[in-house]
Amino acid sequence: LSHSHRPDWAACSWNIHNEILTRQSGQGTCPLASDWSPWSQKPFCLESSKEDDTAQQDCVFTMSAFRGNQGLSLITTADLAASVVESLDDSRVPPVLRRQLANSGQQQPGERSAYEIRNVPGRGKGVVAKRRFSKHQIIMVDFPVLIIRLDFVNNDRYTQRQKRRLMETSVRQLPTEQRRAIMGLARSSGGEPILEALRTNGFGIEIEAVQHLALFLNGSRVNHNCRPNSFWRFTNSNMAMEVVALRDVSVGEEITHSYAPLGHTYEERKRALQAWGFRCNCALCSTRTVERDLSDSRRERLREVHLTLGQAERLGSQRVAELVREAMSLIEQEELDPQLVEYYQQFAKAYLDTNHLERARLAIAEADRLWRLYGGEEHENVDGIRELWQALAEAEQDAHEE
Numbered sequence: 001l002s003h004s005h006r007p008d009w010a011a012c013s014w015n016i017h018n019e020i021l022t023r024q025s026g027q028g029t030c031p032l033a034s035d036w037s038p039w040s041q042k043p044f045c046l047e048s049s050k051e052d053d054t055a056q057q058d059c060v061f062t063m064s065a066f067r068g069n070q071g072l073s074l075i076t077t078a079d080l081a082a083s084v085v086e087s088l089d090d091s092r093v094p095p096v097l098r099r100q101l102a103n104s105g106q107q108q109p110g111e112r113s114a115y116e117i118r119n120v121p122g123r124g125k126g127v128v129a130k131r132r133f134s135k136h137q138i139i140m141v142d143f144p145v146l147i148i149r150l151d152f153v154n155n156d157r158y159t160q161r162q163k164r165r166l167m168e169t170s171v172r173q174l175p176t177e178q179r180r181a182i183m184g185l186a187r188s189s190g191g192e193p194i195l196e197a198l199r200t201n202g203f204g205i206e207i208e209a210v211q212h213l214a215l216f217l218n219g220s221r222v223n224h225n226c227r228p229n230s231f232w233r234f235t236n237s238n239m240a241m242e243v244v245a246l247r248d249v250s251v252g253e254e255i256t257h258s259y260a261p262l263g264h265t266y267e268e269r270k271r272a273l274q275a276w277g278f279r280c281n282c283a284l285c286s287t288r289t290v291e292r293d294l295s296d297s298r299r300e301r302l303r304e305v306h307l308t309l310g311q312a313e314r315l316g317s318q319r320v321a322e323l324v325r326e327a328m329s330l331i332e333q334e335e336l337d338p339q340l341v342e343y344y345q346q347f348a349k350a351y352l353d354t355n356h357l358e359r360a361r362l363a364i365a366e367a368d369r370l371w372r373l374y375g376g377e378e379h380e381n382v383d384g385i386r387e388l389w390q391a392l393a394e395a396e397q398d399a400h401e402e
């Protein structure tokens, strides 16, 4: 289909009751009711035991050829499924990610791959670098194979049997290779296999601000470390998950990211990691108690500095500058670079409050750059950064008029 004649997917939604596709709004053309494209088969929906509206009803949507060689199943509402259709188009994947995809994973013999998935002592399988990566270089690009609306998993709208039926359908409809790979993923406990695979390996993503869990077959093999050498970001408009080096990585090094929020203290991390059912044996957790306590106290102090900077007007500009320096030093010592996104934002506000407009400009520019880096171009704080630029423009205007 040429672009202009493509159905306007976002404007089409499934009318579940009549099992026909009706157009809700927009100018595009919707496909025929008998054509379930882009899905490979008719969406399968659950009858809810509750009398709420069908718009909230969860269905399975499967595309059996997604990104060339893998399938994708979604369990979500019809409207949310319609909203992702555009992003499933291969033309959405930028060349830089295509190249990366071609370079990574399991290669033909003789070709150099970026990483390998193999057993690592004490942690099951893991991802190990097969070549060097410099800081901020992309290590892995992966696309989801299964996406499930979080509320479908957690709410009591459906019976356990109904949930199992929908999840089994979502996996059964995938190509054999992916089906096997999902069933071969790590599981922290012995409950319902698909649900457990999802709980152990799922990445939290948002579709139209609604939380979902996504499974990535290679991405799921990245183990946890409290001082990781990588981070991941997800781009909704092309469904790409990238694992990116947080610092230089050498050949043979295991690739890790943090499952718990960065900046947590030892006890907080232990609690957060309970959901995965393992005791973390990373270098930071197994270091001597004195060193671990020292790390905890730096992390607690960092949070205190963040809070204090919230009252910049009261502190005055000299104290603000001192606290910014202290925060930067703590972040460096604790290797918490991704936290800089929030800190630069806080510094920018503090500089605006104390009328240090030149410094505010530099801090906003840094916050802007780092949000894109760590959160991707479509990060969740685009509005927050725009507001900061606006606040700066207004403050500069006021200064100019005075």
Ligand SMILES: C[S@@+](CC[C@H](N)C(=O)[O-])C[C@H]1O[C@@H](n2cnc3c(N)ncnc32)[C@H](O)[C@@H]1O
Binding pocket: 122, 123, 124, 125, 126, 185, 186, 187, 188, 200, 201, 220, 221, 222, 223, 224, 225, 276, 277, 278, 279, 280, 281, 282
């Ligand atoms: C998302 S999977 C990671 C890949 C997994 N190792 C595998 O074999 O497929 C999460 C599971 O890996 C193991 N794991 C991850 N990080 C670990 C760590 N730092 N220490 C011990 N086990 C870890 C735990 O069993 C955890 O439930």
